[in-house]
Amino acid sequence: MTDHSASGQEQFLQVLSRDEAYARFLAALNPQPLGLETLPLHQALGRVLGARVIAGTDTPPFDRSGVDGFAVRAADLALADALNPVVLRLNDEVLACGRAPRLAVAPGTATPIATGAPLPRGADAVMMIEDSEEAPGGVRFTKAALPGQHVAFAGSDIARGQVLLEPGIVLTARELAMVAAIGQAEVPVWRRPRIAVLSTGDELVPPGSTLGPAQIYDSNGAAIAATLAEAGCEPVPHGIVTDDPELLRAALKRAHAECDAVMLSGGTSKGAGDFTYKLIGELGAPGILAHGVALKPGKPLCLAVCNGKAVVALPGFPSSAMFTLHEIVLPVIRRLGGVPEHESATVEARLPIRLPSELGRTEFVMVALSQTPEGLVAHPLQRGSGAVTAFAQADGFLTIDALSEQMPAQERVPVRLIGRDLHVPTLTIIGSHCSGLDEVISRLTKMKLSSRVVAVGSMGGLAALRRGDCDLAPMHLLHAESGEYNRGFLSEGMTLIKGWRRMQGLAYRKGDARFEEGAVETVIQRAAANPNMLMVNRNSGSGTRILLDGLLSGAEPQGYFNQPRSHHAVAAAIAQGRADWGLTIEPIARAFGLAFRPFAEEHYDFAVMEKRLSSPEATAFIGALDTASDAIRALGFAR
Numbered sequence: 001m002t003d004h005s006a007s008g009q010e011q012f013l014q015v016l017s018r019d020e021a022y023a024r025f026l027a028a029l030n031p032q033p034l035g036l037e038t039l040p041l042h043q044a045l046g047r048v049l050g051a052r053v054i055a056g057t058d059t060p061p062f063d064r065s066g067v068d069g070f071a072v073r074a075a076d077l078a079l080a081d082a083l084n085p086v087v088l089r090l091n092d093e094v095l096a097c098g099r100a101p102r103l104a105v106a107p108g109t110a111t112p113i114a115t116g117a118p119l120p121r122g123a124d125a126v127m128m129i130e131d132s133e134e135a136p137g138g139v140r141f142t143k144a145a146l147p148g149q150h151v152a153f154a155g156s157d158i159a160r161g162q163v164l165l166e167p168g169i170v171l172t173a174r175e176l177a178m179v180a181a182i183g184q185a186e187v188p189v190w191r192r193p194r195i196a197v198l199s200t201g202d203e204l205v206p207p208g209s210t211l212g213p214a215q216i217y218d219s220n221g222a223a224i225a226a227t228l229a230e231a232g233c234e235p236v237p238h239g240i241v242t243d244d245p246e247l248l249r250a251a252l253k254r255a256h257a258e259c260d261a262v263m264l265s266g267g268t269s270k271g272a273g274d275f276t277y278k279l280i281g282e283l284g285a286p287g288i289l290a291h292g293v294a295l296k297p298g299k300p301l302c303l304a305v306c307n308g309k310a311v312v313a314l315p316g317f318p319s320s321a322m323f324t325l326h327e328i329v330l331p332v333i334r335r336l337g338g339v340p341e342h343e344s345a346t347v348e349a350r351l352p353i354r355l356p357s358e359l360g361r362t363e364f365v366m367v368a369l370s371q372t373p374e375g376l377v378a379h380p381l382q383r384g385s386g387a388v389t390a391f392a393q394a395d396g397f398l399t400i401d402a403l404s405e406q407m408p409a410q411e412r413v414p415v416r417l418i419g420r421d422l423h424v425p426t427l428t429i430i431g432s433h434c435s436g437l438d439e440v441i442s443r444l445t446k447m448k449l450s451s452r453v454v455a456v457g458s459m460g461g462l463a464a465l466r467r468g469d470c471d472l473a474p475m476h477l478l479h480a481e482s483g484e485y486n487r488g489f490l491s492e493g494m495t496l497i498k499g500w501r502r503m504q505g506l507a508y509r510k511g512d513a514r515f516e517e518g519a520v521e522t523v524i525q526r527a528a529a530n531p532n533m534l535m536v537n538r539n540s541g542s543g544t545r546i547l548l549d550g551l552l553s554g555a556e557p558q559g560y561f562n563q564p565r566s567h568h569a570v571a572a573a574i575a576q577g578r579a580d581w582g583l584t585i586e587p588i589a590r591a592f593g594l595a596f597r598p599f600a601e602e603h604y605d606f607a608v609m610e611k612r613l614s615s616p617e618a619t620a621f622i623g624a625l626d627t628a629s630d631a632i633r634a635l636g637f638a639r
Contacts, residue, residue: 014292021290021303022328028289028305031335033190034260040186041179044171047189048232048338052442053165055182058568059158062576063119066150070110070132070139071095071123074561077145089138095120110139119151121534121578124562126150147561154576155568158182160591163438166445168338170232174394174418192234193336196255197225199240200248200266200276201316206240220265220321224314227322228263231330232339249279252311256283260336261309263329266316276313280304283311298324340423346416347396349376352469355407357400365407366394367415368452370428370470377469378415379430379454393452394418427451427617430470431461432543433566434604435587436500437474439631443624449617457565458489459541465607466491471617473607474499476543478600480550485543485603495613497606497622501638504547505598507574507589508581515581520599521551527581528557535559536570536579543602544570548583587636601638 016024036050065071072088080086088110091103095113101120105111110127111120119126125145133140158164164178171187179187204218205211218240225235236259241251255262264276281287284307291302301324302313312329314321334340349369357363367378381393396417400407407413426449429437433455444451456464461473479488486496506523508515514533515523527533537560538545544567552560559579564570571592573579589596612618629639 015294015299016290016292017294018328021293021301022332024289025303025305025310025328026332028286029308029310029332031310031332033338034193034336035191036188037191038186038188041176041184044176044187044189045173046232047171047187047192048340049165049167049169049171049175049187050190050338051167051188052163053179053182053184053187055158055160055162055164056184057158057182058155058160058572059181060152060154060156062154062572063564063569063578064152065095065113065115065117065119065126066152067126067128068115069113069126069128069130069150071105071113071120072110072125072127072141072145073105073107073122074125074145074147074149076108077125077127077141077143080141080144082142085140085142087135087138087140119578124148124151124559148563153564153566153569154572155566156564159435159566159568161435163435163442166442168340168445170340190338192232193260193333194236194258195228195233195333196236196238196259196262197221197228198238198251198255198262198264200243200264201240202243204240204266219318220314220316223318223322224263224265224325227325227330228333231334232337233333243275245275245279248276249282252279252283256306256309256311259309261333262311263314263325264312265314265321277302280306280311280313283307283309293324293328295324295327298327301328303328346414347376348412349378349415350374351378351380351398351407351409351411351413352464352467353380354409355380355400357404357406359403359405363400364397365400366397366418368393368454369395369415369424370452371424372468374468375412376415376424378413379428379469381454393454395424423450425450425452427472427621428454428470429472429474429606430454430456430464431473431475431607432458432604434474434502434637435635436604436628436632436637439628439635440621440624443628444620447620447624449620449624457539457541458543462489462491462607465494465609471608471612471615472497472621474604475607476502476602476604478543478547478550478602480546486605486607490607493609493611494607495610497608497613497618497625499604499606499625499639500632501601502604503586503598503636503638504544504583504600504602505586505589505596506581507571507584507592507594507596509574509577510593510595512580512595515595515597520597523597524551524581525555528552528555531558533558533581534579535562536573536582537561537563538570538583539563539565544583547600547602590636604637 077086091109091111093103095117097116105120105122124147131143199218199221203215205215207217228235238255241248288304293301298320300315304311366381370377396415398413398415441451458475458477464470465473475486477489482488506520535557567584567588570582570584571588575592586596632639
């Protein structure tokens with residue numbers, strides 16, 4: 001039994017401040033996650049992810065149609081309208097999900113295609129079936145097509161090697177959908193702490209029983225167990241123990257031995273029969289840390305740590321018990337299961353860009369929130385039914401009315417949060433994404449600095465930085481006049497944080513002799529002039545696109561308007577034979593088993609406003625960048 005001499009007794013009902021009691025409890029317990037277990041996806045809902053999830057495949061793994069319709073070359077329909085319809089000849093196959101294309105889409109032809117089916121070689125757009133008519137010898141179109149229209153490019157949703165999820169998040173349907181999308185059947189999660197729940201007092205009877213004289217129903221037991229379950233714990237009910245020292249001693253020892261922590265209610269003050277705190281001291285060192293906290297309600301709270309396990313005696317009155325449980329105990333106990341805080345609400349935020357919408361349909365747009373001096377900003381995420389990553393990144397969604405064609409830029413809009421806490425990131429990063437950035441973010445997470453990356457391309461990131469909507473804008477843009485990367489694109493008041501260097505080059509299938517001889521510039525010009533050599537381009541505004549346009553000197557070779565938004569999609573198009581060549585970075589080309597000829601070492605840097613360069617957030621980012629250097633080099637980049 002713990003010594004209860006005068007020196008030991010002085011702390012009992014010696015009222016401490018809330019902060020002092022919490023600090024003592026936290027320091028003595030030093031709560032850490034209790035260990036990992038692996039669960040199948042159907043059992044992982046609501047659990048806390050315990051290890052990083054990295055995508056082992058691209059999603060989608062190929063360019064695919066987003067609608068039922070016809071795979072076409074956009075150039076064939078560039079001038080189509082109601083007065084100038086265009087008739088395309090139908091190819092002799094119908095593309096369905098799970099069926100690989102046999103025939104290429106040649107100029108003047110179209111191939112019927114179903115939603116989700118792979119795009120055939122030569123096609124760079126899909127026309128909806130509603131926008132077509134049967135015609136002698138083929139199909140008639142009265143609307144123009146745009147390159148990339150209704151096409152989900154390979155890796156546009158999830159890229160192979162991408163860090164999909166970081167440990168510490170609560171798994172919801174959104175995250176589980178992403179894990180399933182990469183073919184992973186199980187996830188590592190932190191074990192839920194098993195918390196014993198005891199109620200003490202002669203006056204208590206369980207709900208459903210008949211009340212005797214001076215008795216009340218035990219509401220605390222059910223409420224505490226439910227609250228613990230909501231907080232990510234596994235409550236273990238130990239029932240009601242009467243005010244008998246021997247019975248309570250035995251119950252406490254059993255609960256302490258079997259569970260990771262013990263939660264009692266009642267018996268915490270100095271009245272007759274309140275001996276609980278004395279028995280807690282028998283369970284081990286250091287014992288009771290606080291008995292009496294300056295809270296209203298909740299003063300009789302008793303906090304202890306016994307042989308590495310938390311033992312808490314909550315006040316008996318329900319309101320006091322629940323208040324102290326939420327205010328002091330749960331923030332500590334949650335850490336045993338790696339569980340973050342919880343809250344939900346509707347918030348108002350500024351929309352930085354105009355959102356067009358379709359008349360006649362109510363549209364819900366998922367957004368990620370960031371904080372600026374002027375308030376919250378709602379960054380729209382990828383729109384479309386096939387994108388699962390948008391769910392994981394979203395803090396909430398906004399609604400565009402069915403009678404509206406748009407939601408104007410700079411308008412303040414209500415954002416409804418999606419069943420999770422609103423933890424606006426400390427650091428918002430908008431611009432070009434790179435796998436090296438994942439390593440920096442991981443270091444920031446370990447430093448307890450939350451961050452969010454919204455990938456919109458280099459130029460889009462610079463525009464967001466000018467508006468004041470982000471802290472950093474990653475970029476890799478070659479300035480044609482100076483021949484220098486990035487600096488020539490900075491606006492007044494901006495400066496650069498040096499990142500790393502990536503080798504850009506020509507990617508093609510191994511063994512294709514057409515790309516083996518001659519300088520890379522000569523090979524590209526030769527390929528651009530050959531109508532039988534199909535390229536895959538990049539989206540306008542990307543650094544790779546600017547570099548490639550300089551090499552092409554105004555030429556628009558076959559495949560020029562096939563413009564995916566990522567290096568992964570470029571490599572996938574070449575590896576799968578839908579294109580013959582393109583520019584990408586060396587680690588991606590190697591990952592897809594492609595031949596690679598280096599052309600130029602590009603600089604991947606971070607634009608930042610000069611006045612923010614010395615801020616704590618920017619300083620932390622620079623520190624994380626330095627500590628991630630080895631990991632960045634391991635990815636194949638130079639730092």
